[in-house]
Amino acid sequence: MTTSKVVFNNILRFFFLILIQVLILNNIYLGGFINPYFYVYFILLLPYETPGGLLLLLSFLVGAGVDIFTNTLGLNTSACLAMAYARPHIISLISTGPDSLMGDSPSLKNQGLKWFLYYSISLILIHHFVLFYLEAFRFTEFFLTFIRIILSSIFTLVLVLISEYLFYPREK
C-alpha cells in the first residue's frame, strides 16, 4: 500500500471509530458492568513505522475525541497514552525479531491468531485498567471495578476480532 493510502485509511478510521464509540457503544446498556471501548482499535492498527511522537499524539487525540463527548476530559486520553506508550514494548516483547513482522501494520491476517491475541489482549487490558480505575478512583470499589475491567476487555476484544475477520479476511 502506498503511504498516502495508509494515511487516508487511518484518518478515516479515526473519525469512524470515535463516532461508533460515542453515538452507539456509549449508549448500549449491558447490565451496567460492560462498557466496550472499541475505539482503541485505531491505536492497535497504526502502522509499525509510526514514529513514537506521532503515535503518542494520535492516541492523545483519539482519546480526547471520545472524552469531549462524555464530558470526561483527560480520562480516555490518559488511558490511550498509557496504551500507546506500551505498544512498541509489547510488539518487541512478543515478536521474534523485526523480520517476523509482516505487512505494514498489525493484523490477524499477517501475524496469525496467536500473535494478534497476545498483542491486542495485553494492550486492551492496559487501556481498560487505567481507564476504569481512574474513572472509579475509589478503593472501596476495587473489586467491582476489576470485574468491570475484565468483562469490558472481553467485549472489546470480541469486537476487535469480529472486525478483523470482517474487514481483513484470510486469503484461501
Added chain:
Amino acid sequence: MRNLLVFLRTHYFILLFLLLEAFSLSLLFNFNEFQNSAVYDISSTFTGAVNRTFRNISEYFSLRNTNQALVEEMAKLHSRLPDAYYKSDAYSFYRKDTVYQLQYRYISAKVISNTTNKRNNFLMISKGSLQGVKNHMGVIIGNRIVGQVVSVSPHFSWILSMLNKDSKISGKFKKNNQLVNVEWPGGNYRYGSVKEVPKHVNIKEGDTIVTSGNSDIFPEGILIGTISSFTVATDENFNYGTILFSTDFNSLGYVEIVVDLMRKEKEELKATFKSE
C-alpha cells in the same frame, strides 16, 4: 549541552509520554477550572451539534413513548385548569395572596446525549445560557429527579446525572422527614443506595424517599425512589438501604430545568451570614 540533546533524542519517547500523561491527568483532576475556558465552549458546541443530529434521527424510534408521557402530563394539567373545579359561589373576588408566591419556574429541554453504562454519567441538553440555564440548577422529569446542571455553553448544557460518583442528593423519608443521603454505587442504573440511616428510623420496604429541599438545587418533595431492600447493621449505628429510582434514566427524552426565582435572595442571605 550536547549531552542534553543526546539524552533528549534517545529518551524522547518516554519524556513525551510523561509530559502528555501529566497534561491529561491535570485536565482530569482540575476539570472545574477547564470548564470555564473558551476551548470548552467550542468543544461543547461541536459535540452538541453532532449529538443533536444523531438525536434528531434516533428520536423517531421513541415517539410512541414520548407521546404517552405527553398525554399523561396533559391529563394532569387539565385537571388543574379552572374548568376542572366546581364553583361553589356565583361571584368571585380578588385577594392579593402573600402566602402563595411563585418560587419555581421550569424550562423544558431535549436530552441530546445520555449514558447510563459508565461509572460517571452525564447528560447533554439542548438549552444553554441563552435560554436562562445556569450552573447548579436542578433537573427533573415530571416530578422525578434527574440531576443538576454542571456546565453551560450558549446553546447546550451538561447535566451531572444522578448516576455519577459525584452525585450526592440530600433526601428524606416522606413518612417521617428523616434526612438521608442518596448515592449511586455503580452497576445497575435502576438502583441507588441510601447510606447512614439512623437506627431509630423504622425503615421498611416501599418507603418513599423524596428530596429534602435543603440543598437549594431541588424543590422539596421531588421523588427520588422507593426503598427496595435494606440491611440492619448489628455493630454500627446506621442501617443501609437500596433504593429503586423512580426515574428511568435510560429513557429520558425531555427534561425540565428548575429555576429557583428566590435563589438570589437565598444566596445574598448566605453571603451576609458568612461575612459576619
